[in-house]
Amino acid sequence: MIRVLHIIKSLGRGGAEMLLQETLPYHDHSKFEFHYIYFLPWKDQMVEGIEENGGVVNNFPANNNISIMLQVKKIVRYIRENKIQLVHCHLPWAGFVGRIVHRQTGIPVVYSEHNKQERYRSVTRYLNKLTYNWQTSVIAVSGDVAESIKKNINPIIPVHTLLNGVAVEKFNRDHEAGLNIRKQYGINENAIVIGTIAVFRFQKRLKEWIDVFKSTEAKHPGIRGIIVGDGMLKEQVLGYLKESGMEGKIITPGLQTEVRPWYSAMDIFMMSSVFEGLPIAMLEAMSMQCAIVTTDAGGIKEVIRNEKDGLLVPV
Structure with a gap:
């Protein structure tokens, strides 16, 4: 059994958040166990759907980006207690936390990049350039996003392009x-x-x-x-x-x-x-x-x- 931990800022109804809920039923649950940590307690619309499909969801409450960064010790403890073998982070501040976790534990960390670097605020761009290589690999959700990573950061770790998708058999016109x-x-x-x-x-x-x-x-x-x-x-x-x-x-x-x-x-x-x-x-x-x-x-x-x-x- 491979235990995977997803880390994301919130589980409200956003694109990245929806992907976590929508893809979960398609995994082989005899081989994978999925855990989820999110930080903003008031953004929880995806929690019920994830739990209904066998995901283990935990909220580590944080009201702002600084308090999110202060959750690292708690996340490391959770990883060790639950024998997590792979961490997958989504969106910048969850990514920053995951990279520190990777440096402290050595557990592989994959980061999904959902946007172009040019569109982030200056502090986010700076932290990305500083920490991008503190992870195992990156998934860009489009070729445009991958090109932006290479242009602005040029990391030494692998950057793979994997286009977003949806469950077409579920999204049928009624x-x-x-x-x-x-x-x-x-x-x-x-x-x-x-x-x-x-x-x-x-x-x-x-x-x-x-x-x-x-x-x-x-x-x-x-x-x-x-x-x-x-x-x-x-x-x-x-x-x-x-x-x-x-x-x-x-x-x-x-x-x-x-x-x-x-x-x-x-x-x-x-x-x-x-x-x-x-x-x-x-x-x-x-x-x-x-x-x-x-x-x-x-x-x-x-x-x-x-x-x-x-x-x-x-x-």
Whole structure:
């Protein structure tokens, strides 16, 4: 039995977090045992799904990045007590912790890089350059991300490109579920619905998303919008939605753990991101047979060919 520990900042509904839940059922549990440590206790939407599929989840509470770094001793103790043989870290601050753990224990540490180095804050970029070789290997979620690592860090450890993916047999369009969402919110079953699912943060440029929808609705009255999600910019996004006069035309149902009915209600999945690794939500939308309209940020252009798989516009 090989015991693997995943370390991640939170288990809220984000792309990396969703991958942990969605991939777990596909592993051979007679050969692998999976443990999970996360730090932000209020971001726990994926915990139930992981535990239902046999994962062992532990929260080591931390309120900020500094307190996350102070969890190293506790993590090392957990690794030794549970005979962990491999550590897999996701996203920068979990990665920093994992690299220190690697130096202290010698246990192999793999890090998944979900974004381009240029998009991180200066302190994150500095710490990445300082510590990147304190791990065993790196998985980049797109070729664009791998190129950014080589350009900005040029590590001596291996960097492998493994594109993000989703369980296509799970993400199938459900016509009835989509109709139920439309009925619940008073959307005509024949209306064109443009939607997105996103964490409300700068990267996603949801104000620009609203602007694009508004200009499209002016030319095509009767279309409706859906923005599913939550995040630190929630108040600003909702305020801008009201200011734009789109409150009655764009639905904002908040954070939804079960997103498949929402994809089923959408005809078009639109993204306005300024940067991405390779977004899980877009891949889910593709599997759910939504037409894709998106910026060409990051690894998106590696899976969307303009006017073949969807419509691409420059960032």
